[in-house]
Amino acid sequence: MQSSQTIQNLLVQDFYKSHKSWLHSWLSKKVGSSFDAADLTHDTFMRVLLKDDTEQIVEPRAYLTRIAHGLMVNFLRRRDLENAYIAALESLGESREKMFPCPESYLLNLEKLVAIDRMLDGLPVKVRTAFLMHKINGSSCAEIAEELGMSVISIKKYIARALIHCASER
DSSP states (O other), rough: OOOOOHHHHHHHHHHHHHHHHHHHHHHHHHSSSSHHHHHHHHHHHHHHHHHHHHGOOOOOOHHHHHHHHHHHHHHHHHHHHHHHHHHHHHHHTHOOOHOOHHHHHHHHHHHHHHHHHHHHTTSOHHHHHHHHHHHTOOOHHHHHHHHHTTTTHHHHHHHHHHHHHHHHHH
């Protein structure tokens, strides 16, 4: 008699064979790269493999699309963040290689940016803007209030809200 884990693995294997090509094609069109689509396809099926309820999937493509879409959004967001990071370095007159002679330091800094982005995700734009102006630019609440055309009290509340939000995201 086969264990439930073995049965689960066989179900995922059949699921993979049946839908891998379709999912890869769908992702290729969305991200514009066959290589990135292959990585996302792999990550999608890894998520499926970790689920316990694959035998209950009624609409496989809808199920895969939901998982792949979330992974794709994260991937595109990270790619945009990395491109902005590289552009910022270049605007300082520095190349990525000059600022970060080893790839590990570049990737560590990129990971920090991604973590910060994740922590700030979900905050309203004004709250996030006030928080970043305060923490990154070192602007005072009065300076931020003047620039954004708001009251100092509102800016203090925004910064406090952002701090609480970031602390809860850790």
